[in-house]
Amino acid sequence: MNFDLTQEQQMIKNTIREFADEVVAPGAIERDRTKEFPVEIFKQLADMGIMGLPFPEEYGGAGADTISFAIVTEELSRACASTGITYSAHISLGGAPLNLFGTHEQKQKYLTPICTGESFGAFGLTEPNAGSDAGGTQTTAKEDGNDFVINGSKAFITNASYAKHLALTAITGMEGNKKEISAIIVPTDAEGFTVLDNYEKMGLNASNTTELFLENVRVPQENLLGERGKGFHQFLVTLDGGRIGIGAMAVGIAQAAFEKAKSYAKERKQFGKALSEFQVTQFKLADMALKIELARNMVYKASWLKDQGRPFSKEAAMCKLYASEIAMEVADQAIQIHGGYGYMKEYEVERFMRDAKLLEIGEGTSEVQRMVISRLIG
Structure with a gap:
């Protein structure tokens, strides 16, 4: 069992993290307020070859694997979950069914513009x-x-x-x-x-x-x-892949909330010492770090199984269910650590909580995921 990212995966992670920090994150608060769709960001992602990341090169894709897709989705969501969900849906709901079930002619006509960023996937x-x-x-x-x-x-x-x-x-x-x-x-x-x-x-x-x-x-x-x-079967297969995207999004939001809370706890003084010196805060941060790590491992496992061509429906449901629920929990605790400031938009943690809530609903609610899992373990 090898937990190392490949050289290519690590390169994608480094590139997209830098892009997320420098290009995506700075406008996230303003976009949340104005509801402006980040068209320019996606033009740049298209130029970087990211818009068709896991699809075959013959249709304009990059031929990368699902773990690479999960990494990109996580990093974009860490900076701005609106950008993350746009990307995740573009790939896993827009491009994937065309790639999985389309004829060669259909892929040339409809998948290629998705891979090049000329069209968004829906x-x-x-x-x-x-x-x-x-x-x-x-x-x-x-x-x-x-x-x-x-x-x-x-x-x-x-x-x-x-x-x-x-x-x-x-x-x-x-x-x-x-x-x-x-x-x-x-x-x-x-x-x-x-x-x-x-x-x-x-x-x-x-x-x-x-x-x-x-x-x-x-x-x-x-x-x-x-x-x-076969449309019903096709969308069930499509949703399995989409759940990996939702799981990766959730990990990204949770990571962002954790980083903000950790940073704030080190700076904020109460009763003469930093919040991070109080055991109650240390335990909150430890639990957050633990749950994020477990969620990320589950996302990677589901991605790996998919890339191996093995059954992954159960793991996709598990990663989506667990990651979305811990994203809400971590965002909630991040607000708590911030106290009154956590309720203020400029500190961003309240946005993480609002954004995370959809992940317990979209592409199969938490209740539906539990039904799926119970059926697959039965």
């Missing part, structure tokens, strides 16, 4: 009445000649305002009482396709979260992604 799964119960999908795609005609709506879709196309799930038929759900690639500029960016969110304010409305949107049947009727 994935249309969740609906107003179909979140954790994705089988409750109501969007329909009816055949009409050589086309599908799509009607329905999607909710809480990341990056769609900046995506030129996305894969979405729709009912393509019925087998008795059972829905036949398929994945279809849809250009976002298609007639009848509306993307609305109107949500008022608790956190992750500089990320793009949208509603999609499809009214008689017509796409050719060749835009079917993977096998017809």
